[in-house]
Amino acid sequence: MKPTPKPSFPPIPVILLTGFLGSGKTTLLNRLLADGVKTAVVINEFGAEPVDQDLLQRQDTPLTVLSGGCLCCQVKGALAPTLKNLRMAWDAAADKPFERVVIETSGVASPEPILDTLLRERWLAGRYRLQAVLTTLAIPAALDQLDRFPEAAAQVAWADRLLLTHADLADAGQQTALAGRLQQLAPATPSDLLRPDAATPSDLCSGNARRFRLLHANAQPTHEFRSLSLRLTQAPAWTQLEAVLLALLAGHPELLRIKGVVYLAGRTEPVAIQAAGQRLYPPAALPPRHEGDLYGRLVFIVSGTTDALAADLATAFGSGADIRAS
Numbered sequence: 001m002k003p004t005p006k007p008s009f010p011p012i013p014v015i016l017l018t019g020f021l022g023s024g025k026t027t028l029l030n031r032l033l034a035d036g037v038k039t040a041v042v043i044n045e046f047g048a049e050p051v052d053q054d055l056l057q058r059q060d061t062p063l064t065v066l067s068g069g070c071l072c073c074q075v076k077g078a079l080a081p082t083l084k085n086l087r088m089a090w091d092a093a094a095d096k097p098f099e100r101v102v103i104e105t106s107g108v109a110s111p112e113p114i115l116d117t118l119l120r121e122r123w124l125a126g127r128y129r130l131q132a133v134l135t136t137l138a139i140p141a142a143l144d145q146l147d148r149f150p151e152a153a154a155q156v157a158w159a160d161r162l163l164l165t166h167a168d169l170a171d172a173g174q175q176t177a178l179a180g181r182l183q184q185l186a187p188a189t190p191s192d193l194l195r196p197d198a199a200t201p202s203d204l205c206s207g208n209a210r211r212f213r214l215l216h217a218n219a220q221p222t223h224e225f226r227s228l229s230l231r232l233t234q235a236p237a238w239t240q241l242e243a244v245l246l247a248l249l250a251g252h253p254e255l256l257r258i259k260g261v262v263y264l265a266g267r268t269e270p271v272a273i274q275a276a277g278q279r280l281y282p283p284a285a286l287p288p289r290h291e292g293d294l295y296g297r298l299v300f301i302v303s304g305t306t307d308a309l310a311a312d313l314a315t316a317f318g319s320g321a322d323i324r325a326s
């Protein structure tokens with residue numbers, strides 16, 4: 001067999017950012033990018049309408065969005081070519097465009113197939129070095145998610161570090177119960193509280209990934225998750241949209257996540273719409289978008305079938321609503 005030629009540059013560190021839907025991955029990504037290290041970002045979104053790119057505070061970051069499925073299954077095949085292209089561009093550039101890569105998985109991805117690509121694809125394994133798997137967990141919702149979804153448990157099992165978020169919304173009982181569960185699931189994995197009002201731990205990216213991982217051959221999870229994407233043709237008033245979204249959350253226990261970028265009546269800039277774990281967050285102002293990209297969009301991720309939700313969305317948003325399933 002012909003030997004694989006040795007790469008002429010050292011491997012580029014990769015941070016794999018994972019965690020269940022709405023647990024704070026993009027929020028953490030923004031905090032990581034603020035450290036000034038030049039970073040290429042690969043974002044995987046489950047919904048067909050990508051949203052996360054608009055939630056990044058640094059818009060000058062080299063960014064690839066792989067949407068419409070999970071990196072662990074539907075779009076797994078897209079990861080290797082993406083990383084190959086990034087590396088080849090890096091090799092060819094005199095002024096290196098980035099010093100590390102951060103991959104943000106979708107909230108329903110199991111990390112194992114992604115690790116399989118990174119660690120077992122020979123070309124990639126020689127050119128990238130997995131630095132750490134960071135897993136975010138939203139304290140108030142995490143126990144329920146660990147009970148219900150094997151993907152959430154897998155995200156904990158493969159983590160090099162656990163980052164506990166939404167501590168400001170959690171009571172002491174939830175914190176203690178989660179600590180107990182993590183002690184069972186991942187007793188050797190360090191965990192940190194990631195408070196929105198406190199500095200990001202400075203050593204977050206300096207740890208080393210564990211040296212040995214026992215990956216199953218051809219691990220292929222089967223998901224029960226589906227998504228609906230909705231394009232808004234009009235700019236609703238916030239009170240009107242809020243009432244609709246609260247009613248959908250209350251009426252659809254299968255609805256796990258809502259996120260989107262929406263234009264509201266009377267405002268020129270778009271806002272980020274976020275809901276997770278039955279909680280609807282206040283809309284957050286976003287910078288203006290580029291011309292030609294002025295429609296609002298919302299993504300709904302459910303566990304199970306989307307039929308009932310699709311019917312209610314059509315009723316709530318009218319016959320002009322453009323709803324797509326994926």
Ligand SMILES: Nc1nc2c(ncn2[C@@H]2O[C@H](COP(=O)(O)OP(=O)(O)OP(=O)(O)O)[C@@H](O)[C@H]2O)c(=O)[nH]1
Pocket residue numbers: 019020021022023024025026027028052106107108136165166167168169194195196257259274276281
């Ligand atoms: N109160 C509070 N809100 C938080 C915290 N961390 C994140 N959020 C909010 O939680 C919502 C979801 O956060 P994201 O960072 O988008 O979560 P995500 O894991 O990237 O979501 P998906 O990519 O959809 O899985 C946003 O409205 C955040 O502002 C936290 O520690 N406390």
